[in-house]
Amino acid sequence: MKTRQKTLLTLLAVAISGIMQSAHAETVLRRGNGSEPKTIDPQIAEGTPEANIMLDLFEGLTTRDGAANIIPGVAEKWDISADGKTYTFHLRHTTWSDGTPLTAADVVYAWQRDVDPAAGGKYGFLLYPVKNAQAIAEGEIKDLSQLGIKALDEYTVQVELEASTPYFLDMLTHASTAPVPQHVVEKHGKAWIRPENIVSNGAYKMTAWQPNAHITLAKSDTYWDKDTVKIDQVIYYPTEDKNTEIKRYRAGELDMTYEIPDDQIKWLRENLKDELLIGPYLGTYFYGFNLTRPPFKDNPKLREALSLAIDRDIITGKITGVGEKPAYGMVPPGINGYDNYRPAYADLSQQERNERAQKLYAEAGYSKDKPLHVELLYNTDVNHKKIAVAIAAMWKKTLGVETEMTNQEWKVFLATRQEKQQTQIFRAGWIGDYNDANTFLELYTSKAGLNDSGYSSAKYDELLQQASQEQDTGKRAALLQAAEKQLVDDYVIAPIYSYVSKRLVKPYVKGYTANVINLNPSRFLRIEK
Numbered sequence: 001m002k003t004r005q006k007t008l009l010t011l012l013a014v015a016i017s018g019i020m021q022s023a024h025a026e027t028v029l030r031r032g033n034g035s036e037p038k039t040i041d042p043q044i045a046e047g048t049p050e051a052n053i054m055l056d057l058f059e060g061l062t063t064r065d066g067a068a069n070i071i072p073g074v075a076e077k078w079d080i081s082a083d084g085k086t087y088t089f090h091l092r093h094t095t096w097s098d099g100t101p102l103t104a105a106d107v108v109y110a111w112q113r114d115v116d117p118a119a120g121g122k123y124g125f126l127l128y129p130v131k132n133a134q135a136i137a138e139g140e141i142k143d144l145s146q147l148g149i150k151a152l153d154e155y156t157v158q159v160e161l162e163a164s165t166p167y168f169l170d171m172l173t174h175a176s177t178a179p180v181p182q183h184v185v186e187k188h189g190k191a192w193i194r195p196e197n198i199v200s201n202g203a204y205k206m207t208a209w210q211p212n213a214h215i216t217l218a219k220s221d222t223y224w225d226k227d228t229v230k231i232d233q234v235i236y237y238p239t240e241d242k243n244t245e246i247k248r249y250r251a252g253e254l255d256m257t258y259e260i261p262d263d264q265i266k267w268l269r270e271n272l273k274d275e276l277l278i279g280p281y282l283g284t285y286f287y288g289f290n291l292t293r294p295p296f297k298d299n300p301k302l303r304e305a306l307s308l309a310i311d312r313d314i315i316t317g318k319i320t321g322v323g324e325k326p327a328y329g330m331v332p333p334g335i336n337g338y339d340n341y342r343p344a345y346a347d348l349s350q351q352e353r354n355e356r357a358q359k360l361y362a363e364a365g366y367s368k369d370k371p372l373h374v375e376l377l378y379n380t381d382v383n384h385k386k387i388a389v390a391i392a393a394m395w396k397k398t399l400g401v402e403t404e405m406t407n408q409e410w411k412v413f414l415a416t417r418q419e420k421q422q423t424q425i426f427r428a429g430w431i432g433d434y435n436d437a438n439t440f441l442e443l444y445t446s447k448a449g450l451n452d453s454g455y456s457s458a459k460y461d462e463l464l465q466q467a468s469q470e471q472d473t474g475k476r477a478a479l480l481q482a483a484e485k486q487l488v489d490d491y492v493i494a495p496i497y498s499y500v501s502k503r504l505v506k507p508y509v510k511g512y513t514a515n516v517i518n519l520n521p522s523r524f525l526r527i528e529k
Contacts, residue, residue, distance in 0.1 A: 026232040027527045029509070032245045032258040035379065035410030036212050036238040039463030041193050042175045043114045043121040047410065048431060048518075049258070051175060054237055056217055056522050057200040058178040061089050061107065061157070062169050065446060066524030068515035070169055074102065074179060074201065075157070091155040094224040096181050097281065104151030107181040111234030112144040112337045113185075114176050122449035123176035125442055126433065127164040129468060138447050138473040158459075163469040170434035203229050203523035212238060217522075230526035240380045240409065249504050251332070255527070256505045256512070262320050262383050268504070275504045278322055279285075279514025283431035283499035284332050284440065285324075287391075290423045292454035295372060302364035302372070304492035306425075308357035309398040310391055311350050316497050319386055327495035329488050330430075331440045334516065338437045338477050341484040354398045361399045362449075378427035379413040387496070388427070417452040426452065431518065437480045438467065444487055455492045 037050045042058050045051070055064075063073035075089035094102050102258070115124040115137045124137040131148025135141040148160035161168065181192075181199045186363070188197045195209045204217035215236040219229050237254065240244040242261040248254045260268060260276070268276045275429055289296040289303050296303055312326035328346040331338065345353055366372045377394060378384040390403050395401035408416060417426050432439045442448060445464055446456040467479035487493070501518040511525045 014093040027230065028233045029231045029254045029522055029525060029527060030235045030237065030253065032254050032256065033236040033238050034258040035240050038411040038414060039193060042178045042180055043110060043119060044416065045175065046122050049238065051519060053215060054175040055519055056204040056234060057202045057206060058175060059202045060178040062172045062173050064173050064517065064519065064521065066511055066520060067513045068517040068519065070173060085161045087159045087168065089157040091157065092224050093155060095200065095222045096199045096201050097220050097222050098199045099222060100181065100183060102179060102201050103154045104157045106182055107157050108151050109182040110180045111149050112147055112179060115147060116144055121176065125445065125448045126171060126174060129161050129168060130163055131160045138269055151398050160424055162472055167434045167438065174433045175484040204234060216246065224462055229523045231522055234522045242382050255509050257503045260502050260504060262322065262386065272504060275505055275507060277505050277512065277514050279501045280334060280516050281499040281501040281518050282332055282334060282435065282516040283429060284327050284330060285496045285499060286327065287494040287496065288426050288428045288453045290453060291492065292420050295374065296424065300365055300491050301360040305360040305364060305399060306395060307491055307494035308345055308353040309394055310494060310496060311394055312496060313350065315387060315390060319390055320497065322502050323500045324497040327497050329484055329495055330493060331437045331484055332498040335437050336435050337473055339481060341481050341488060343488055350522045357398055370379070371400040371402050373402045375406055375424045377406050377408065377416065377423055377425070379410050380407045384427055420452065420454050428452065437484065441480060441483050441487065442491060453492050457486065460486050
């Protein structure tokens with residue numbers, strides 16, 4: 001009897017121990033993340049795979065909650081002058097992940113770095129509303145201290161704008177405006193983002209980065225709001241092949257995917273409908289033309305012909321098929337206070353578009369007997385490939401174009417586009433950094449770092465400049481629409497469709513909200529198994 005009692009007590013002790021260990025077990029979130037990040041340096045990075053990780057690692061003056069609403073970040077509050085041109089931010093008394101105090105000087109340093117041409121960033125244009133930012137980024141002013149930002153004391157930052165900017169606080173949620181640790185960047189140079197060197201101020205800190213395998217983050221014990229962070233560890237898995245990502249998700253290796261392959265939508269709707277989350281997305285999928293070299297330099301008729309020959313209804317209805325809408329402009333629907341420009345061809349039937357395309361193609365000097373030979377570049381991705389194959393077939397059938405399709409992995413693809421030495425037509429997409437038409441249109445100002453088409457128009461630049469200084473919201477919207485009209489009518493791009501967000505999320509991942517920015521900070525998620 002005693003032996004039996006002893007055995008029962010032992011079993012009970014083991015069970016209690018197991019419960020205690022379970023209660024304190026580390027919660028891990030495993031996220032698919034598309035391509036391998038090129039970098040996670042806030043002032044240098046430029047892609048969505050990078051943005052997801054940086055949102056966990058770094059926090060700007062303002063940030064977003066799980067539903068993409070603007071909330072205080074490093075700045076716990078701010079004051080705005082009556083004329084809307086001066087912002088005074090009051091910072092939290094917090095530290096970097098190495099325990100060093102985060103001060104106003106770190107914010108100033110990051111912003112100066114963002115517009116410094118020598119730093120190599122592509123997002124300096126985002127700060128153009130700030131006094132002297134554009135002049136510094138374009139090399140007209142060499143003294144970085146002339147940028148309209150200064151530290152009034154250790155925890156107060158004052159920003160002076162060129163003009164009142166209605167989307168300014170929204171814009172500051174972008175990673176490129178996040179503070180970076182000057183003491184670490186200057187010590188390690190480009191190597192400061194390596195796991196053994198990196199210091200951050202977000203809800204998480206990096207503990208490992210194995211290229212093309214995983215990036216591991218751990219909950220930061222120095223984050224100012226650490227007590228509300230429910231997930232202890234986040235592991236990002238770069239997986240360019242969406243079919244492979246689906247297999248990993250179904251095998252239980254991922255808790256949420258980066259996206260989903262379009263050709264599996266029907267099966268997913270039938271079998272995993274409760275885990276398939278689709279929502280509106282403030283973005284446009286398009287093809288860009290390289291205007292700096294043949295065959296598209298000084299050849300708008302050829303660019304127009306190729307754009308008209310794309311049957312957007314087939315792309316969105318038979319290839320993507322998740323709710324995407326055909327696009328005819330750069331700015332997607334849903335922008336606050338903005339009426340999208342709709343070109344005349346949008347109201348033509350596809351047959352009428354094809355007939356006009358054939359006429360323009362001939363006027364540009366091509367025919368089925370003398371076809372255009374062109375390269376279409378896209379980053380490695382099954383969805384991009386299907387769209388490229390379909391559009392190449394449309395060009396072939398309607399015009400006789402011979403298309404060579406080339407895919408490159410993400411980092412190489414970005415570099416190739418930016419160099420403009422080899423590209424002719426390239427896949428592109430843009431997700432709004434804030435809810436304003438300007439975030440889409442400023443990409444194509446003559447000196448914008450992400451103007452991969454090489455478009456240069458003094459008139460276009462002037463329209464955006466006027467819009468940036470216009471205080472009347474109606475007049476400002478009209479200026480932006482005039483700029484979009486010029487961009488679209490010059491056929492710098494071939495718009496294809498407006499995005500929707502689409503991913504699989506396990507039922508036990510709570511707090512996920514589909515939002516127009518499609519960014520979901522891990523700090524607002526939790527796991528309830």
